[in-house]
Amino acid sequence: MLELLNSLGGTVFRQLLWQRASDLDLTYAQSQVLFRLAEHPGSHMGDVAKAFGVTLPAVTHIVDRLEEKGLVIRGDHPADRRVYVLDLTRAGKALVEELEAIRLRGMERVLARMSADDRRRVVVGLVALVDAAEGASVNDARTPRARRASA
Numbered sequence: 001m002l003e004l005l006n007s008l009g010g011t012v013f014r015q016l017l018w019q020r021a022s023d024l025d026l027t028y029a030q031s032q033v034l035f036r037l038a039e040h041p042g043s044h045m046g047d048v049a050k051a052f053g054v055t056l057p058a059v060t061h062i063v064d065r066l067e068e069k070g071l072v073i074r075g076d077h078p079a080d081r082r083v084y085v086l087d088l089t090r091a092g093k094a095l096v097e098e099l100e101a102i103r104l105r106g107m108e109r110v111l112a113r114m115s116a117d118d119r120r121r122v123v124v125g126l127v128a129l130v131d132a133a134e135g136a137s138v139n140d141a142r143t144p145r146a147r148r149a150s151a
Helices: 002-009 013-023 028-039 045-052 056-068 088-111 118-142 144-150
Strands: 074-075 084-089
Touching: 013 028, 013 088, 028 045, 028 056, 028 074, 028 084, 028 088, 045 056, 045 084, 056 074, 084 088
Parallel strands: none
Antiparallel strands: 074 084
16 A cells, blocks of 8 residues: 555656746655755754754755745744744745645546445545544654553
C-alpha cells in the first residue's frame, strides 16, 4: 500500500506542479515552506523547523532564498525580538495559489479517467485512512499509562 501511495506522488499532476516550481528555480523544500506558510501565516521560524523535522539553520537558509525571491517576508515578533515571524508576500500568495490550481487540475484529470464506482471506493478508502491516522495521533498523544488503561 505504501508503494502505491508513493507512486501516486510521482504521477503527472505532481510532475506538472514541480515543473512550474522548477521554472522558478524553487526547490521542493522551498515550495513546502510556502505551502506551510499559506496554511499557517505568521509562523515562527522554529515552528516551521519543527513541522518539517529540520534544524533552525536549515529553515533559515530556505527562508533566506525565499526572501531573495520576494516570496516571503520575515518580520519581528511583537513581544520577542529574538523570534522572527514569517508571512507570504503578495507574490508568494499568488504563487501558492497557482501551484494549488495546477495540482487540482491535475487531480481532476486523473479522477476524470476513473469510473464513478472507482472514485467512490477511493473516497471510502481515504476516509478510512484519515480516520485511522487521526485515531493513531490521539493514541500516540496519550501517556503510556493511559494507553494501557484503555487496553
